[in-house]
Amino acid sequence: MKVNIRSGDTLWYYSSLFMIPLPLIIDSNPSLNVSQLQVGQEIQIPGFTNQPYTIKRGDSFWRLATARNISLDALLLLNQNINPSSLQIGQTIYLPARVTTPTMRRNVRYDSAQLIKDIQTLKTQFPFIQVRTIGRSVEGKPIQEIRLGKGTKKVHFDGSFHANEWITTPILMALLNTFLLSLTNNQPIRGLLTNPLYQSVNLSIVPMVNPDGVDLVLNGPPPALRGELIAMNNGSTDFNDWKANIRGVDLNNQFPANWEIEKERKEPKAPAPRDYPGDEPLTEPETKVMAALARNSQFDRLLAFHTQGKEFYWGYEGLEPPESRILAAEFERVSGYKAVQFIDSHAGYKDWFIQEFRKPGFTIELGSGVNPLPLSQFNEIYEDVLGIFLASLYI
Known part of the structure; x- marks a missing residue:
């Protein structure tokens, strides 16, 4: 106002x-x-x-x-x-x-246009947030970061690395909206006052890392790429199983953390709807942007939202600091999600972050079922991860 x-x-x-x-x-x-x-x-x-x-x-x-x-x-x-x-x-x-209630609708298929609209609404209602375009996708769509807070503890969240896991984006936006309303109405969330968190934390959110892929799953292929993408999708016009970016590269297999292992063992050896790690690490504009963001920002902890499994992964090759175990125990307590230290997987954003910075990194697998998870799970997922969101800022 x-x-x-x-x-x-x-x-x-x-x-x-x-x-x-x-x-x-x-x-x-x-x-x-x-x-x-x-x-x-x-x-x-x-x-x-x-x-x-x-x-x-x-x-x-x-x-x-x-x-x-x-x-x-x-x-x-x-x-x-x-x-x-x-x-x-x-x-x-x-x-x-x-403004006392969220303005975001939770029951919509959440593409990149809806995200841009909601970010602008939040910026109008809560002008203390900072919004910037940190890069662009293959198709030139903005990859936006939202920042807020005055503190020295730097916490980062991101969503929609994988196209058919797009529900992670509106979940992140709903969590942010709740936090902003709490700040301006001086109302605690689950008994936790949030204005002290605003003073102690610098929060970074990239709600949609892969806008081209999300739009492909939700809206179908752009006309200029229709034939190429249908062929890459094994002749199908149903893109619900698509995880990659618009070039058929799996963005969460693109980071230089034992990338060679994933390159060798992943079945796709060429661009595909999922699992193809590219010809080299960090070839895609989306992964280059996210690597540069982490390097330039020097986050203290990182949480990447994916689906599914109601569990989260918090270790990588034993390089995670002792703080990670403490956070993992609290995340498990407040969410009911299972904490898993090690899995046989490499080249993810969380893996690279832990390897590169020796700071706590987490891959949070929201919900359960078949991707894309249905919007009917939205409220349950939101309630499950709200505690993780708060704990990541508080502890």
Whole structure:
């Protein structure tokens, strides 16, 4: 919600007026000089929207404020060009509407266009988040990262490395939405206050690593590649089993962590719907982007969301630090998912992260069944992993 500063107003006053933590207001206005506020200057108040309202007979600012349990001065701030003493029937004013519930729909097939739309909605409602395009897919679609928090502990989440595991993206976005609502409404999540987490953690989320693959599974092949992709898909127009990127490379078999072992033993020796690790490590734009992100950001821990199995993997070649065991025990406790230290697998993002940085890395296998997991599992998966999300920030 945007407001214009009046004479005598301060950000501290706005924090009190709207009951929004001051750091969230400051972070929502990064170009603002807090010590030199100017009358008429536009700023953003997170966690609120401007709601148009048409004046009816008998309305007054005082009655509207009382009926909606909002401050009279908040109404005056939003309607500085309106004379409250001479309201006219049919006149439009604006009411401050606190955002208290998620705006994301959970029962939709979640392609890259839906993700872009939801990210923009969250950025509008919670302008203290930072959104940037860290790279582009084979087809030129943006791979976006969402950042928030002021702390030194750097935690990273990502989803949809695999195309038909696209449900991981709306799960991540729903977790983020819950966290943002908790911050602006000062409401704990499962008894945990989140504003201290905002001060102690720097959170990074890449909700969709493989937008081309997700769109292929959900929307079918782009016209220019239709024949090529159907041929690669064994002549089928059903792409539900497709895990790879649009070039037929399995992105989670692309990282230089014993990649040669996977190259030798994987059955596909050419681009395929799944399991082909490419001709070399890090040949694909999507994996190059994710490797560069980890190198540049120096995350303290990493959680990659996949499906399925209701378990998670937390070790790699004995290179994981002791902290990983502590986190794994807590993740298992709060989610009911099975903690597995070692599996016979290499070249994944988690594997490379542990090998490269000796920091805790996790592959979280959400839900169970046949991929793509049905949306009917969404709420169960969300409740299962909410504890993991919180524990990864808290511990």
